[in-house]
Amino acid sequence: MSGNEEAFARARAVIPGGVSSPVRAFGAVGGAPRFVTRAEGPYVYDVDDRQYVDLVGSWGPALLGHARPEVVEAVRVAATKGLSFGAPTVAEVELAELVRDRVPLAERVRFVSTGTEACMTAVRLARGATGRDVIVKFAGCYHGHSDALLAAAGSGVATAGLPGSAGVPAAAAAQTLVVPYNDPDALREVFAARGDEMAAVITEPAAANMGVVPPEPGFNLLLRELTRDSGALLIYDEVLTGFRVSRSGWWGLEQGQVAPDLFTFGKVVGGGMPLAALGGRADLMDLLAPVGPVYQAGTLSGNPLATAAGIATLRLADQGVYERVDAAAQTLGTHVSAALAAAGVPHRLQRAGSLFSVFWGTDGPVRDYATAQRQRTEAYTAFFHAMLDAGVALPPSAYEAWFVSATHDADVLDRVVEALPAAAAAAARVLA
Numbered sequence: 001m002s003g004n005e006e007a008f009a010r011a012r013a014v015i016p017g018g019v020s021s022p023v024r025a026f027g028a029v030g031g032a033p034r035f036v037t038r039a040e041g042p043y044v045y046d047v048d049d050r051q052y053v054d055l056v057g058s059w060g061p062a063l064l065g066h067a068r069p070e071v072v073e074a075v076r077v078a079a080t081k082g083l084s085f086g087a088p089t090v091a092e093v094e095l096a097e098l099v100r101d102r103v104p105l106a107e108r109v110r111f112v113s114t115g116t117e118a119c120m121t122a123v124r125l126a127r128g129a130t131g132r133d134v135i136v137k138f139a140g141c142y143h144g145h146s147d148a149l150l151a152a153a154g155s156g157v158a159t160a161g162l163p164g165s166a167g168v169p170a171a172a173a174a175q176t177l178v179v180p181y182n183d184p185d186a187l188r189e190v191f192a193a194r195g196d197e198m199a200a201v202i203t204e205p206a207a208a209n210m211g212v213v214p215p216e217p218g219f220n221l222l223l224r225e226l227t228r229d230s231g232a233l234l235i236y237d238e239v240l241t242g243f244r245v246s247r248s249g250w251w252g253l254e255q256g257q258v259a260p261d262l263f264t265f266g267k268v269v270g271g272g273m274p275l276a277a278l279g280g281r282a283d284l285m286d287l288l289a290p291v292g293p294v295y296q297a298g299t300l301s302g303n304p305l306a307t308a309a310g311i312a313t314l315r316l317a318d319q320g321v322y323e324r325v326d327a328a329a330q331t332l333g334t335h336v337s338a339a340l341a342a343a344g345v346p347h348r349l350q351r352a353g354s355l356f357s358v359f360w361g362t363d364g365p366v367r368d369y370a371t372a373q374r375q376r377t378e379a380y381t382a383f384f385h386a387m388l389d390a391g392v393a394l395p396p397s398a399y400e401a402w403f404v405s406a407t408h409d410a411d412v413l414d415r416v417v418e419a420l421p422a423a424a425a426a427a428a429r430v431l432a
Ligand SMILES: Cc1ncc(COP(=O)(O)O)c(C=O)c1O
Pocket: 059, 113, 114, 115, 116, 117, 119, 142, 143, 144, 145, 204, 209, 237, 238, 239, 240, 266, 267, 276
């Protein structure tokens, strides 16, 4: 038994499925997950001290690479001053200012601990602000695991083959309308039927939890138009894209063409620590307690260690970092596509800024969750394990984006590229 198998058996005896978050369990690809002991730059190491080139990046936060010394030092210094105060800090103000500098529409920022909390709070705020209950979300978009937002979600849920989740009250799910992504007609229809009941539309402005599915031209603008006309709010969930695909997230890549009312952020903004945020128009944000009637709170919200990691990360994430990450994603995607083509694997590689993913056994455009599900994930399973055996850790599901960091330089990428032909051949054998 390998160290990972031993650890997995031990974990399953005390933790459901052996993991603290479902997709980590390798359910979609089989086998024992790698139990990580440490990570540095572009690498993670498992309990057997095997090194892997990491293309998971903690599912997004590791923009600068793992354990960037300046970030670790900022957290260390913060830790020497106390781990949690339950009182405001000037560091929180500084982080909020850094967020607002990058996304000026985030006139006010409230810190929470997870993306789930940020999205849940955005929904409550939208309901409080509009006096309406209905929320619209898109099939295949993921906004965390709160009741209202766990209908037809992507990634983890799609991978487990479940339509939603047990334990979500029918009454809560009934207030959420699920619409296909990139479908202007369906959107117009739902607005015509229920527009006056809608509190908000929440969207991933570039979807990356059903594989990477960028918005078609004009789709986000249409969302803005319809929400504005019906008095509903528009929430841009940038938990994944925020401060990753550009210094101002997807909103920045769109050059501010669309003006959402609220944003949610997570992952990069906490630099790998548990921190997320909600931001938006001052008049809306000031409806949050203690100023307004919409309640939200958190013992560990704005935690000083997490805040220190966030500040250090955003300060270091300069134009050079985004250029390196963009270039690494471009190079890697090109090599992956070429290797799959050479092995005769039909596939579709889609990009949204520096995020990309591959759809397997299909080569037509993937524009929504239904088309994403036409892929043949068994090809990915073979590819994934061949890469893992060669020392490259990919996300353990075909429905996830691949994450690179500023430390994925040419030498690191060469290691990935060397492993591609054998993995592509393994995928081809499955599809033959
Ligand atoms: C777009 C999006 N929103 C929300 C979340 C939930 O964030 P968290 O896992 O921090 O609760 C995620 C997590 O992957 C996400 O990708």
